[in-house]
Amino acid sequence: MSIRVNIHQNLRHLTNDLGMVQVNGKTVGECLNDLIAQFPRLKKYIFDKSNKLLNYVEVYVNQQSSYPDELAKPVHPGDELDITLIIAGG
Amino acid sequence: MLTEHERQRYDRQIMMREIGEHGQERLKRARVFIAGAGGLGSPVSLYLATAGVGMIRVVDHDSVELSNLNRQVLHWEEDIGKTKAASATEKLKRLNRAVTIEPIEEIITEANVSRLVAGFDLIVDAMDNLPTRYLLNKAAVDTNIPFFHGAVHGFEGRAMTVIPGKTACLRCVYHGVIPEEKFPVIGVTPAVIGCIQATEAIKYLVGVGELLTDKLLTYDGLRIQFTEFRVKKNPDCDHCGPLMGRGKSEHTG
Numbered sequence: 415m416s417i418r419v420n421i422h423q424n425l426r427h428l429t430n431d432l433g434m435v436q437v438n439g440k441t442v443g444e445c446l447n448d449l450i451a452q453f454p455r456l457k458k459y460i461f462d463k464s465n466k467l468l469n470y471v472e473v474y475v476n477q478q479s480s481y482p483d484e485l486a487k488p489v490h491p492g493d494e495l496d497i498t499l500i501i502a503g504g
Numbered sequence: 505m506l507t508e509h510e511r512q513r514y515d516r517q518i519m520m521r522e523i524g525e526h527g528q529e530r531l532k533r534a535r536v537f538i539a540g541a542g543g544l545g546s547p548v549s550l551y552l553a554t555a556g557v558g559m560i561r562v563v564d565h566d567s568v569e570l571s572n573l574n575r576q577v578l579h580w581e582e583d584i585g586k587t588k589a590a591s592a593t594e595k596l597k598r599l600n601r602a603v604t605i606e607p608i609e610e611i612i613t614e615a616n617v618s619r620l621v622a623g624f625d626l627i628v629d630a631m632d633n634l635p636t637r638y639l640l641n642k643a644a645v646d647t648n649i650p651f652f653h654g655a656v657h658g659f660e661g662r663a664m665t666v667i668p669g670k671t672a673c674l675r676c677v678y679h680g681v682i683p684e685e686k687f688p689v690i691g692v693t694p695a696v697i698g699c700i701q702a703t704e705a706i707k708y709l710v711g712v713g714e715l716l717t718d719k720l721l722t723y724d725g726l727r728i729q730f731t732e733f734r735v736k737k738n739p740d741c742d743h744c745g746p747l748m749g750r751g752k753s754e755h756t757g
Contacts, residue, residue, distance in 0.1 A: 423660050423724060433727075469680030472733075479677070479735045496733065498722065500678050501657035503687035504544045504632035504694065 417445050419495045428455045437495075442473055443485030445495055460497065470500040506532070510602070514556050527710035528556060534709045535559040537621050537649075539612060539640055540630035541592040542566075543689060544654050546578040547698030548628050548705070553596045553603045555706055560596065563608040563620060564588040575691035612636050617643040626708060628701055629653045629674075633684045638743075641666065641674040645744045650708055654701040658688045659725030661697035664716055664735075665704050668744065671717035672735045675743035693725055 416436040421429050429435060435452065439445035450457045460471055467473070473484045474496040480487040489495065506514075506528055517523050523531075534557045538545050541564040549560055566588050568579040576588075583591040589607035596605045610616060612631075617639050621627055627644050629652060631637050637653065644651035644666060651666040653674050666673045700721065707713040720733040739745055 423658065423726065470678075470682045471680075472677075474733045477731065477733050479733060481677075481679070481738070496731070498733075500634070500680060500682055501655045501660060501662065501687075502632070502634040502637065502682055502684075503655060503657045503689050504540050504542050504630050 416491070417489050417493050417495060419445065419449055419497065422496075422498045424499050424501075425456060425459055425497065428459065429453050440488060441485065442475065442480055442487045442489060442495065445489060446473075446485070446497075449497075459499075472496075472498045472500070474498070505529070510556070517555065522712040523710055527712070530709050530711070531556045531706070532558045534626075535561070535624045536626055536628065536705060536709075537561050537563070537624040538628045538630055539563050539636070540632065541576075541578060541588040542572065542630065542632060543575040543656060543691065543694035544630035544698045544701065545588075545592070545628075546576050547695050548630055548654075548702045549592060549596055550578065550599065551699060551702040552705060553600045553605070555702075556600070557603060557705075557709070559604040559606070561606040561608060561620075561624065562589050562592045562596075563610060563612060564592070565609050565611045575689055575694055577691065577695075612639060614639055618647060621647060621649060624649060626650045626652060626705055628705060629655075630698065630701070632687070634678070634682055635684070637674060638678075642743045644668055645673055652701045652704050652708075654694075654697040656687075656689050656693045656697055659690065659693055661693050661723040661725070663697055663700045663704070663721045663723075664719065665708070667715070667717055672737045673741060673744040676738040676741045677720055677735045693723075696723055696725065 419435045437445045437448040439448050473480045514528050518528050536557050538549050541562050568583045578592045578595050587609050589609045593605045593607040621643050645668045648668045653664045655662050720735050722731045
């Protein structure tokens with residue numbers, strides 16, 4: 415059973431303009447790994463060199479913030495993930 | 505008390521059950537701090553002045569450039585070279601001469617931010633960079649002043665309202681730093697987000713409705729899609745953590 419990942423506007427050029435991707439996994443981290451397996455160019459926009467989430471990336475599970483320890487948060491079939499990036503323009 | 509002129513001017517909103525004369529008087533007494541007179545600051549200040557907010561302090565140290573005019577609707581071709589604070593003041597006074605507009609042409613810094621926001625009923629974050637947003641958020645928390653965040657990028661925007669001591673602050677949600685850079689944007693995006701910030705400010709001042717607290721609202725203009733993300737106060741937040749349990753008891757201030 416898959417998890418739906420909503421892709422932030424600023425990342426869609428890395429997902430063939432897809433706004434939504436189906437992934438598999440039991441945690442947020444596993445889902446993100448599956449997402450990156452499908453779209454490898456996403457990796458450097460989400461993770462740093464030590465495989466920690468970049469500090470301007472936010473992950474929501476069913477519209478609820480998963481901070482802190484985002485990658486360890488459990489997910490269940492039918493859940494929805496949102497990956498967003500902080501924006502700061504005015 | 506409202507004058508007869510004010511009753512006529514604001515007739516359509518005084519008609520609203522949620523506002524009435526009592527709400528209009530609250531708006532008239534309000535003192536609003538707007539950080540930034542650019543893409544977001546333009547619609548925020550225009551609609552708060554139009555609504556009859558009594559006093560607005562506009563803080564911006566930049567001058568108007570040609571490349572600002574695609575989105576910063578307070579500033580016109582003839583204003584290129586003027587300071588944004590002066591240009592904004594001139595337009596807002598022409599729009600509503602009863603509103604006191606106070607232009608401040610200073611860079612907001614750690615050293616002056618508390619002095620600049622002191623005595624205001626609320627702070628609107630209409631800045632264009634994250635470091636200054638953090639300074640304002642910290643000052644809002646420290647001085648117990650509600651904070652109305654907005655940000656834009658391209659066709660995307662977000663907004664969030666912070667009631668210090670009660671709800672998640674910007675720092676509970678944003679943990680990182682992104683480099684200051686020239687960001688892409690088209691004017692309709694800050695128009696949407698700025699109007700949301702102004703709506704939140706009006707609701708807070710009048711004391712009606714539900715605020716965007718403990719929620720981060722995101723707007724995807726490409727799909728005209730709004731999403732509300734639920735966020736929580738972070739007990740370890742380096743801005744508001746020590747303040748937990750304190751703060752104003754009513755959102756009407």
